[in-house]
Amino acid sequence: MVRIRAQLEAILSKHTGRTVEELRHDTDRDRVFDAAAAVGYGLADHVLDERV
Numbered sequence: 001m002v003r004i005r006a007q008l009e010a011i012l013s014k015h016t017g018r019t020v021e022e023l024r025h026d027t028d029r030d031r032v033f034d035a036a037a038a039v040g041y042g043l044a045d046h047v048l049d050e051r052v
Helices: 002-016 020-027 035-041
Strands: none
Touching: 002 020
16 A cells, blocks of 8 residues: 555656655645646646537
8 A cells, every 4th residue: 555655646746746745745635626726736737628
């Protein structure tokens, strides 16, 4: 479990530009993002305006 969490934190750190410590702090508790917040945090690239 610890190894998987460390791997996940490393991957998220690489893709979001956030530090592992910051990610660990944010994932220690439930955090819910709307679409714009996910983009701002670095979890998504952009939000689609309409469904195709």
